[in-house]
Amino acid sequence: MIGGGSAPILVLSQNTKRESGRKVQTGNIAAGKAIADVIRTCLGPRSMLKMLMDPMGGIVMTNDGNAILREIMVQHPAAKTMLEVARTQDEEVGDGTTSVIILGGEMLSVALPFLQQQQMHPTVIISAYRQALEDLVVILKDKISISVDVNNRVEMMKIVKSCVGTKFISKWSELACKIALDATSTVALEENGRKEIDIKRYAKVEKIPGGAIEDSVVLRGVMVNKDVTHPKMKRTLKNPRIVLLDCSLEYKKGESQTNIEITKEEDFQKILLMEEEYIKKICDEVLQVKPDLVITEKGVSDLAQHFLLKAGVSCIRRVRKTDNNRIARAVGATVVSRTDELKEEDVGLHCGLFEIKKFGDEYFTFLVECKDPKACTILLRGASKDILNEVERNLQDAMNVARNVMVEPLLVPGGGAAEMALSQALSEKAKAITGVQQWPYRAVALALEVIPRTLIQNCGANPIRTLTALRAKHVQTDGTSWGIDGESGKIVDMKDYGVWEPFAVKVQTYKTAIETAILLLRIDDIVSGVKKQGDTTSPAAKAPEEGAPQPGEEP
Template identity: 70%
Template sequence: MYPGRAPVLVLSQNTKRDSGRKVQLENINAGKQIADVIRTCLGPQAMLKMLMDPMGGIVMTNDGNAILREITVQHPAAKSMIEIARTQDEEVGDGTTSVIVLAGEILASAEQFLEQQMHPTVIIRQYRQALEDIISLLEGPLSIPVDKNDKSALANVVKGCIGTKFIGKWADMAVNIALDAVNTVMLTENGRTEVDIKRYAKVEKIPGGSIDESKILRGVMVNKDVTHPKMKRRIENPRIILLDCTLEYKKGESQTNVEISGETDFTKMLELEEEHVRRQCNDIIALKPDLIFTEKGVSDLAQHFLLKAGITAIRRVRKSDNNRIARACGATVVNRTEELQESDVGTGCGLFEVKKLGDEYFTYITECKDPKACTILLRGASKDILNETERNLQDALQVARNIMLQPRLVPGGGAIEMALSQKIMQKATHGPYRAIAQALEIIPRTLAQNCGANTIRTLTALRAKHAAHKEENKPCAWGIDGESGELVEQKDSNGIWEPLAVKLQTFKTAIETAILLLRIDGIVSGSKKKGDKEGAGPANMAAQMQE
């Protein structure tokens, strides 16, 4: 009907397909570059990165998530790669470097198929199938159960996580701290286990001393001193009351006007204030506590009444610290002094004392009978060392938590990736499915590269070990020793084993991110170019398409 228009339509379709292919290749390239940045941060021989922020602050770390948080990138695909490290960190706390390296390699493996004009949907379908097979293999024959009560087995897994980090030299101490902290904050209610590390296992960093002096307190430590110098600074078996209200007369808002006509009126106002504070203090004194913590202020008058009754007061405690104290000593945080009851008083604490560490005073509530909260006290030479130690310890805490919630393990040192690669290669019928199997080998390959081993020879020997493995119901535990680059079998007692939860999350996140980025065939910018008119019509929209 319109003979002259057919070539134009064909041309526009070709152009659009070109643009889609170009965007996909650029996304792949962005993913590869992000992976290259932190590839050297994998394994025990990992190199550190020194990051400088615009304010002149310096961070030295080999934690994948910490590095990527500080990097500024423009490319949207690179931003989504950085996001997956954060997801991995929040979800399982470990494997942030592995997930980026793996996602970069899976994206790179798709490049050859796009160049062969294979449609992205076909590649994605094969990738999804591979992910399903990986999950069923991991949850089935390739993982082994572990006894949650076997402390040495759990310690071995946590040691495997922090062996690659700065704190690796003090591994035994860090492992004991992590396991004790997780056991302390673990709460089982209605058959459901909850381990809330973020809220109830607080890390306090105090510069000075050596890392060996770090310890875990069976209770809570807060950076506070008593409000009045004559109050007691050491009480055994104290009765504790926690408040979320001020012990002072509430002032009016800025619009409040008070007219005073006679001399007695002002005295009367002061008496009313005093009466209010006295009533609040009498409510507290009636329960005979030894110690009160409040999140708000305590007036001089209230201090006077409390001191006369022999009660120690600590004010302006953070809400999070107050909740931790409540869990440690069994008290309930009360909002109004009139509502105080005997059941709100905490009696589970063995010792309250105020100590001086460095230049500051700290309040200790320790020797608790059944604390469901704890404080980890970190000492170290400088703030940089303390920050890095805290990052490493958080990983150890998360790994300990993962084993408690899902007590299954897989062999580390690249062994599980090579075992999966072998199994998937045997099932492979299509190119993209086989590409996933090859991409999984990037973890053992990077481990070998980072400790200076001959990569080709090491990987060939490792493939041979896995090919010779005949036991169907047990994973082949041959992996790479990250220190020397030699092949090593991960024995149950002294090998490196990792929680199944970490590996599952790593593979799911890496493959699903690769799938997501492969589905993008155009990037449209929302910003207007100079000279654009207000109404952004189709012509303007086309102009804003970025290659």
């Protein structure tokens, strides 16, 4: 038992493994570097793909850092932390997952010499890292970033193109950028002076195998994989009045195993009549507002279908809640959870066309030509499921880039230029720092060079020569926009080359990478109560005490 007094802090049983001190720190650094090495070849336009096979035999081919790390199985706790980092980055800004892992791994590996050779205390390294992070964010905002006009479509296309350029979809980059920009600007909402752009909820990607990628479009409205409930219902409606329900149009059965005992035949007729009257009542409540189309998340009974058909109303049932919310935003309707609460203002009037089309063997409902829809569906076509999945992952990144720029209209030069400029500025600042903290501070500046270096390596160019030339450019010209052309590995001015990245993504990448490195450096003890595989007996059972009965003996 560790700890004094009556409150024990930690109880170590005999089969608890414990590692501490330098061994843990070097182990954590090695784990972080290992994860970074897996992802390293996935950075830049010349990136390689990884083929991942899951236990079910499914195959994923991608160069999206987050998708790769989701599939990897690791045991080491520090490596698991690195995987979490990529997920956080993806949820927060939706891009830069590869960069954050590479940078985090490098921040850890530059700390290794201080721990091993100079026997420096982790706290000293951590405080230098913190200081470097603060300075870095200020320099990036004040000296390197430029503001951008969100309404200038040509500029926005360039920005999204720089994100798409490193992906599988780069061959169709014009189309991808157009789709990403249209979808993001469609779902943008301004409330109280703040922009709210919820891509996850309101810009849904629907994949239909078949056709060419060039056939992909952003629909001004919503598409769902559904057909009308009754074959005689209308499959095309112009300017329909749409009612959205969150309740079923069928007779409510009694809760929890209700038993009804019937003695006379007339009673049975009565019960059937009650059901019929109830369904007629709720159908009449719906028909009061004169809808042309009823969409519900629950079921619709045959009788209700009959009443709706008689009134000339089309009906779609069992629509997902998320799809229903999207339809509500697109057509300007309100989802109602009780039929007796239906009012005229709940009816959606903004939809220009309702039609049902058949692709392959399946029917799809289109609610399109909406007036100012605040939700949309991106319809992707392509040769196979694998290609469509990869295109979807790439599009999500592109939409996130567009969203980040719309929310915070600041840009920084891409192609490793921002990292190189920061590295240069931090190296200069390090000269003014007195004491031992100067070295870890300088190490952060050195670690930032990993991004341009990796870009050069992935092109197959000479990293040492190119990086030295790039460093010289930043020192001599005092410019912040010199970076690496990811296609050829040559040094180019990003202002002319036109590769820009959102400020929000860059800042989040640096913050997450450095803070993860700090977190892992602060660990000096790993206590695991998990037994090793194959070790079925505890250490106490392995060595019987003297005088204790041997197996098979009578006690």
